[in-house]
Amino acid sequence: MSLDKLFDQNKLFDQIAADLMSNGKAFLQIDPERGILRHEYSEVVELKIRSDAIRKSARGQDCALRIPGHCNFNPETTVLAHVGKNIGMSMKCDDSFAVYAxxxxxxxIDGRTTVLDAGTQALYILDALERTQNHLIQAGLIVVKGSK
Structure with missing residues (x-):
């Protein structure tokens, strides 16, 4: 790759980074051999899925996490626990990224008791997410178009 082409790409990266920081919108497709294939700007829309029906569906369900030494196996304490990247007391991820816990x-998983290592926690969450989403699909609370 020529220095001129590399310089042009660096200017484009700077432009895209500035646009992302100010507007939160950009798209870039890169091929390591050929450089930038295409770029465009588009509005990034953050969709937050909130569903009282999904949240209420956790009541009386078995815990989907079942972490040894932590699980109390009491369906009366089961809630919909958010497990996505935006988690915390004031920032919740979508209700579609939650498990029965x-x-x-x-x-x-929230770190209020013994902290699990990240890999172990991720395995329990992934397994529980599959179990919870299967239940929500069977209950008709999540609909997958084209499924039979």
């Missing part, structure tokens, strides 16, 4: 497992 008893109070003990919820405390464990």
């Amino acid at each position: 008893c109070s003990g497992c919820h405390d464990a």
Whole structure:
């Protein structure tokens, strides 16, 4: 790759980075051999899925996490625990990225009790997410177009 082409790409990267920081919108497709294939700007829309029906569906369900040493296996304590990247007391991810969790497992994944290592926690969450989403699909609370 020529220095002129590399310089042009660096200017474009700077332009895209500035646009992302000011507007939160950009798209860039890069091929390591050929450089930038295409770029465009588009509005990034953050869709927040909130569903009282999904949240209420956790009541009385078995814990989907089942973390040994933490799970109390008590369906009366089960809630919908958010497990996506935007989690915390004031910032919740979508209700579609949540699992059925008893109070003990919820405390464990939120770090309120013994902290699990990231890999172990991710395995429990992934398994629980699959179990919870299957339940929500079967209950008709999540609809997958074209499924039979």
